[in-house]
Amino acid sequence: MASSRILVIGGTGRIGRHLVAASLNAGHPTAVLVRPATAGAGADDPVRAKLLEELHNHGARIVNGDIKDHESLVAAMEHADVVISAVGHTSPEEVESQLKIMRAIQDTGNVKRFVPSEYGCNLELADQMLEPARSILGAKLRVREALRASEIPHTIICSYWNHGFLLPKAGDPEADGPPVTRVTIFGDAMFVNEKDMSTVTIKAVDDPRTLNKVLHVRPPANLCSLHQLVSLWERKIGKNLEKCYILEEELTRKVQTSPFPLNFQLAMVHSTLLAGVPSAACEQITVGGDDASDNCNDNEVEATELYPSMNYVSVEEYINGLIV
Numbered sequence: 001m002a003s004s005r006i007l008v009i010g011g012t013g014r015i016g017r018h019l020v021a022a023s024l025n026a027g028h029p030t031a032v033l034v035r036p037a038t039a040g041a042g043a044d045d046p047v048r049a050k051l052l053e054e055l056h057n058h059g060a061r062i063v064n065g066d067i068k069d070h071e072s073l074v075a076a077m078e079h080a081d082v083v084i085s086a087v088g089h090t091s092p093e094e095v096e097s098q099l100k101i102m103r104a105i106q107d108t109g110n111v112k113r114f115v116p117s118e119y120g121c122n123l124e125l126a127d128q129m130l131e132p133a134r135s136i137l138g139a140k141l142r143v144r145e146a147l148r149a150s151e152i153p154h155t156i157i158c159s160y161w162n163h164g165f166l167l168p169k170a171g172d173p174e175a176d177g178p179p180v181t182r183v184t185i186f187g188d189a190m191f192v193n194e195k196d197m198s199t200v201t202i203k204a205v206d207d208p209r210t211l212n213k214v215l216h217v218r219p220p221a222n223l224c225s226l227h228q229l230v231s232l233w234e235r236k237i238g239k240n241l242e243k244c245y246i247l248e249e250e251l252t253r254k255v256q257t258s259p260f261p262l263n264f265q266l267a268m269v270h271s272t273l274l275a276g277v278p279s280a281a282c283e284q285i286t287v288g289g290d291d292a293s294d295n296c297n298d299n300e301v302e303a304t305e306l307y308p309s310m311n312y313v314s315v316e317e318y319i320n321g322l323i324v
């Protein structure tokens with residue numbers, strides 16, 4: 001059977017680049033839809049232009065287009081069996097621009113699977129989060145609901161906290177880098193490496209078991225309390241850190257007074273780590289506990305069960321890689 005042709009929208013982003021790499025590594029003909037200002041000579045951002053050159057050198061086809069330009073979307077999708085979105089979350093509008101992608105998928109008629117830009121926590125309790133997380137995750141939820149209503153074949157990836165976001169700062173979005181003398185401790189979290197999440201996504205796009213499902217990526221060994229994370233850092237740097245514990249009221253105040261994107265990151269920390277809102281999905285898994293599939297309803301599947309031979313980068317391995 002011919003390998004599915006994959007189109008990634010948002011392939012120059014922090015998450016999208018891993019999805020493009022995983023698609024190429026799995027041997028899929030892979031295209032990346034890129035805004036003209038991002039690609040080619042005279043590109044706005046030299047770092048993204050260089051990234052695109054690397055993706056091209058690894059075999060990706062670069063296609064000019066824009067989510068806001070329907071014709072360009074339809075033209076790019078005519079050569080795609082699978083569309084993966086990795087658009088960002090700078091605003092609810094950016095998230096909801098994916099409704100335009102869905103309209104183009106419906107007009108094209110040949111796309112067999114769509115993966116919307118999620119790659120985070122489950123969204124059911126988004127309305128209980130602090131702003132701006134409530135609006136941004138609320139927009140993700142509206143895209144999810146529109147997707148279900150549209151009958152576009154899809155898979156939604158819930159991969160919780162990416163390694164690259166909180167681990168290098170020992171769990172504190174406000175930190176400038178790794179902890180040196182003191183550290184702020186929030187709570188527990190599921191940490192999944194971006195490359196592993198991308199490998200799982202590419203496996204899932206051709207898998208009938210993930211059709212129209214939420215696919216959770218919850219390797220039990222990657223559920224880590226922030227206390228464990230700080231202990232790992234202490235072992236690695238060979239000294240004890242001064243521990244600061246933050247009260248919920250103080251964290252709420254910081255969310256309300258910080259600029260974007262820090263306020264979004266702190267609001268996610270508030271919901272996931274402190275208030276335990278969407279971590280409910282993580283709490284269902286206990287390390288060494290019951291089969292993860294027992295915790296999924298009919299609309300949900302668990303990557304560790306579908307792809308049991310997959311090895312996941314652990315929190316400790318990731319931190320080891322950060323320290324030279």
Ligand SMILES: NC(=O)c1ccc[n+]([C@@H]2O[C@H](COP(=O)([O-])OP(=O)(O)OC[C@H]3O[C@@H](n4cnc5c(N)ncnc54)[C@H](OP(=O)(O)O)[C@@H]3O)[C@@H](O)[C@H]2O)c1
Nearest residue numbers: 010012013014015038066067087088089117120160161162
């Ligand atoms: N769980 C976690 O810890 C975690 C962490 C980070 C992100 N995420 C999630 O991962 C997803 C991607 O986020 P990110 O941080 O990787 O995003 P990002 O770095 O901001 O990248 C956004 C991408 O979307 C593209 N894009 C935006 N508007 C476009 C348009 N009109 N037409 C075509 N392309 C457009 C951008 O292209 P240009 O290069 O042209 O700007 C860029 O490639 C989001 O859903 C986010 O919530 C999860």
